[in-house]
Amino acid sequence: MSGTHITSAPMLELRGVHKRFSDKDVLRGVDLTVAPGQSLVVIGGSGTGKSVTIKCALGLMTPEKGEVFFDGLPANTSKAIAALRRRTGMLFQGGALFDSLTVWENVSFALMYRDGIGRGEAKKRAIETLAKVHLGASAADLRPAELSGGMQKRVALARAIIAKPDLIFFDEPTTGLDPITADAVNNLIVEQVRALGAAAITITHDMASVRKIADEVAMLHEGRIIWRGPVSKLDASGSPHIDQFVHGRAQGPIQPAI
Amino acid sequence: MTAVPARPTVPAVIRPFQLIGRTVLGAFREVGRISTFAAGVLVACVTPVIYIREFFRQCLKIGFYSLPVVGLTAVFIGAALALNIYVGGSRFNAEQFVPNIVVLGITRELGPVLAGLMLAGRVSAGIAAEIGAMRVTEQIDALLTLSAKPSRYLYAPRVLAATLTLPLLVLVADTIGVMGGYLVGVTSLDFNGSLYLKNTWQFVTGNDIWSGVIKAAVFGAIIAIMGCYQGDRSKGGAGGVGRAATLAVVGAAVLILASNYILTSIFTRIGL
Incomplete structure (x- = not known):
């Protein structure tokens, strides 16, 4: 870099x-x-x-x-x-994605639960951030268990960067x-x-x-x-x-x- | 490298006392840890922010999905209780008291205790395994880095859901348990159906139902707190998660039985 x-x-x-x-x-x-x-x-x-x-x-x-x-x-x-x-943002070794939430809920977790942003806006921003890590909107409603290891890492990266740390x-x-x-x-x-x-x-x-x-x-x-x-x-x-x-x-x- | 001080040698005669001391101190330490954990979670249950979506999700998982197991337990216990009371009552010509004792036994004791024990197996183990898996896969660390407190996001919704849904489950168990006794009474013991129900209804009091409901709320809190506590402390992969689930069930079951005795003593004293 x-x-x-x-x-x-x-x-x-x-x-x-x-x-x-x-x-x-x-x-x-x-x-x-x-x-x-x-x-x-x-x-x-x-x-x-x-x-x-x-x-x-x-x-x-x-x-x-x-x-x-x-x-x-x-x-x-x-x-x-x-x-x-x-x-700060953090990408954990195993991804540490929340199993019970969908991909977009994982990505926008901090926006919804910390910053109080509504679910509609949070989903929109999650999809935008997923695009930055080259994941399509179709992945947004999947569960982490349905993703490959590489996709999980990308979702974890999206979660780490969404709040612009x-x-x-x-x-x-x-x-x-x-x-x-x-x-x-x-x-x-x-x-x-x-x-x-x-x-x-x-x-x-x-x-x-x-x-x-x-x-x-x-x-x-x-x-x-x-x-x-x-x-x-x-x-x-x-x-x-x-x-x-x-x-x-x-x-x-x-x-x-x- | 920091040198690790060598442990002083303990004479053999002292070792049994050392073991007893270590065990007692360990037990006190564990009680202290559980109490501190429970206090933190209970504070999170009654102060904002409450995660409503998570709470309703847990109500569904803990309450609604436990209905079949609680219902089945209640119907068989009610039926067996009616038979046993009939056998015992017939020794001094008191068979007619079957409906009265069935409803009393179910509402005050067996409904809440057996529903509590069934949920200790189903829910406490499930919570411990789920949170334990989250702990060992760093999901709880991830929650913290995302500024969410596990006590608020994970534990409080589970404890609230168990505390509020177990009393409802017990009301269902009471009804089904009484109906189990009714079915056996009418089909096997030659009771008149309407008379059985009339005796039951006339005998049961609001206090009988309330005492069971209050017990159920306490048992619900115990079940969820033990599940969360053991899950939160689990470490070491799949083995650690399995151990957390076992400890949660055993701890919850023992605490349910102990608190049942304490609550019954209090209710007896205050006339509830």
Whole structure:
């Protein structure tokens, strides 16, 4: 996504975030910033806490230590977290579409239940947003269970962008998709994030996604960000961890999660 | 890496006491969690915003679709009750009291308790499984990111629907249960049909019906709260969802029976 205008004030900042589950320290002081309009991709092995990082950022998990700032303000009260969520969108790994609702009700959920927009107007805007992710109006009245994996991801993307957020999180957006569908989803992400002028934080294992989506790449390892740089430097990072990850080798400083 | 402090070694003689202590504290912790959860949901039930569409959808799922199972339970219980009372009554020439005791037993006790237990199986397990599946597939996290509180959007409509529809189901169960007793009384026990109904109608009081209806409302709230609570806490995929459904049914059934005793004691004391 190179070429995007980036200002210096961060849209989101994580400072020294720690998160522990039972006896396991998953995050051990994560520092992360993303500027308005910037697309940051966080890479890292399985179980390194990538999803936990964005759940802490969204207030879905409470860190034991550290702070989250959104648009310069601390997101440490329920009111501040609510304000953060109003201006963010999230695409979950499995889509997390509501089974009991139709596609258009899923897409326009925030408009109806948060913003109080009527069902007629909400459906109209849902269909418009579905068109942006290349889904026809015929899909609007289907249930999520009637869609393919790729279509579910597109509906989830439509739900994430309908309220025109300033920051969008993507949790493994191409997991479980074939390479062609994955590339189509990557293209849609780039297209829509650019159209909105939003900042984006994506977590993924998929190097094709990284190269397509990222302005900058950060690597999470053993609970900390160990490398960050522009995507153009990925192949000459000088970091053995990045080299091992980029080339998908079992041998190296990162131990396989098996 | 933060070092994890090693656990101090506990002498073998202390371990049984440690186990008892841990179990008791765990039970208190669970009671505290359920109470806090229930308080949050009950507040959401009586303060805006109420999601009316969701409420009516739950009324249909919880109330209307439970009619067959509650009706069938009631008719068979009414019929069996009439036979048992006839056998017992005949030991001291009191067979004529069959209609009176059937209607009393059904309205005050068996109608609400059995409808409650049937719904604990059908509804509480269903709610726990549905919400548990939503929890493990991140749908509840998605709700939060879309600024919808699960307590308002998911739990309150279910609790309200169960609390309001179970009393209606119990009124239906009362009627069908009495008719079950009537059918057996007339066809097998040589009762005169109109006399059976006249005795039933003259004996039953508004208090008998009200006590059953009030119990049903409490049982409805218990059923939905236990389903929501266990579903909300489920984790770990399909196994976790199955465990949530089991715990919801067991918890709801035990709480129904315990609260039935407490309510009956209160009603007896205040003359309801």
